[in-house]
Amino acid sequence: MIRAQSRAAWSNDFADSNEFMTSPQTTSDSRLSDPSAWLDAHGDYLYRYALVRLRDRSLAEDAVQETLVAALRSPGSFGGRATERTWLVGILKHKIVDHFRKTAREAPFDSDEGKEIEPNHLFMQTGEWVGHWVAAAEPEKASSFGPFEWRATPEDFVARTEFWTVFDGCLKPVPPRLASAFTLREIDGLSSEEICDILGVSVQNLWVMLHRARAHLRNCLEQNWFKPAAGGR
Amino acid sequence: MATGLFDKLKMEATFWLGRRLPACDELARVMSESLERRLSARERMRLRLHFLICDYCRRYLGQLRTMRDTARERPEESLPDAALSADARERIRRALAEREE
Numbered sequence: 001m002i003r004a005q006s007r008a009a010w011s012n013d014f015a016d017s018n019e020f021m022t023s024p025q026t027t028s029d030s031r032l033s034d035p036s037a038w039l040d041a042h043g044d045y046l047y048r049y050a051l052v053r054l055r056d057r058s059l060a061e062d063a064v065q066e067t068l069v070a071a072l073r074s075p076g077s078f079g080g081r082a083t084e085r086t087w088l089v090g091i092l093k094h095k096i097v098d099h100f101r102k103t104a105r106e107a108p109f110d111s112d113e114g115k116e117i118e119p120n121h122l123f124m125q126t127g128e129w130v131g132h133w134v135a136a137a138e139p140e141k142a143s144s145f146g147p148f149e150w151r152a153t154p155e156d157f158v159a160r161t162e163f164w165t166v167f168d169g170c171l172k173p174v175p176p177r178l179a180s181a182f183t184l185r186e187i188d189g190l191s192s193e194e195i196c197d198i199l200g201v202s203v204q205n206l207w208v209m210l211h212r213a214r215a216h217l218r219n220c221l222e223q224n225w226f227k228p229a230a231g232g233r
Numbered sequence: 234m235a236t237g238l239f240d241k242l243k244m245e246a247t248f249w250l251g252r253r254l255p256a257c258d259e260l261a262r263v264m265s266e267s268l269e270r271r272l273s274a275r276e277r278m279r280l281r282l283h284f285l286i287c288d289y290c291r292r293y294l295g296q297l298r299t300m301r302d303t304a305r306e307r308p309e310e311s312l313p314d315a316a317l318s319a320d321a322r323e324r325i326r327r328a329l330a331e332r333e334e
Contacts, residue, residue, distance in 0.1 A: 035329045036330075039322065039325055039326060039329065043317050044317055045309065047315060047317045048310070048315045048316075051315050052307070052309075052311075057318075061318075061321040061324075064317065064321075065321075065324070065325045065328050068325060068328075068329055072329060072332050072333060120258075123257060129256075130256065131255075131256025131257060131259060132251070132256050132257045133287070133289040133290075135289055136257070136287060136288075136289050146289075147289050147293050147296060148292075149292060150292075150296060150299065153299075154299060154302050154303045154306065157303075158307070159308060161310075161311055164307065183304075186301050186304035186305065187304045187305065187307055189305055192270075207262075207265065207266050207269055207270075210265055210268075211262050211266070214265050214297055214300065215265070217300065218296050218297065218300060221300070222296075
């Protein structure tokens, strides 16, 4: 039910942006003079976009505010080239990156950062097969230790909001810098160089961060979504 | 009889390879890096040999790729409960009004 509603709201959004695309002249002029109309039309969208990346409500609210204020200062930069929303998201992206840069300057990366989230219990800690999967070395434990076979393919779950709730829940215990590295790389698809520059880390550090975040997230998604016992979804 | 011998040989080969290749936890790091850079010929060969004897690592790499493909397709509406609070909305409206004057 909830999903049906959000889907309906989403298709309205699409209808909106289509309107912008087909008649940019008439819509852009009237809306440019009224920034509170931006807030009504795009506020929640910008907020959700920021929340996925900043994972903190007040940081996301600040980012939306800074974005709209910046947009107000330079309405001329919206030349009707893109939709109003795309323009605002472009500004928001810069605000989010500014936040990451600022945080990175305040605390340099420590190579132990996020070590605690690595799912080491999946690997043998002692004995002849130290470092190998517990599931492989001790087959009788294979039913409780992963990696399991994931039967679902992305088409099965990418559009399901429940999946993303689990996904965001799994990112919660990840230290902010690692989670930022992960979202910049995997959701936004930035290059390693860009991310190293933003987060102020070496490329070797970035690889370590991504490895830790991925190892944790993989295990967490498996336990809470993909594992057959979790409902066989 | 013949299958018994084959299984025994396969097991011996598995142990032999398993002892000579880096362990799974080390390869997990290499597999993550394979999404970031081109692995060296040596790393690629080790990984391929390891995959021959370890279904779990092969599965692991596939899952890292699935996670990437999934994340890239994340729909922006996938936070259904998140909307600006009335307070935040009001604060932003005031900030905009101040700047506009």
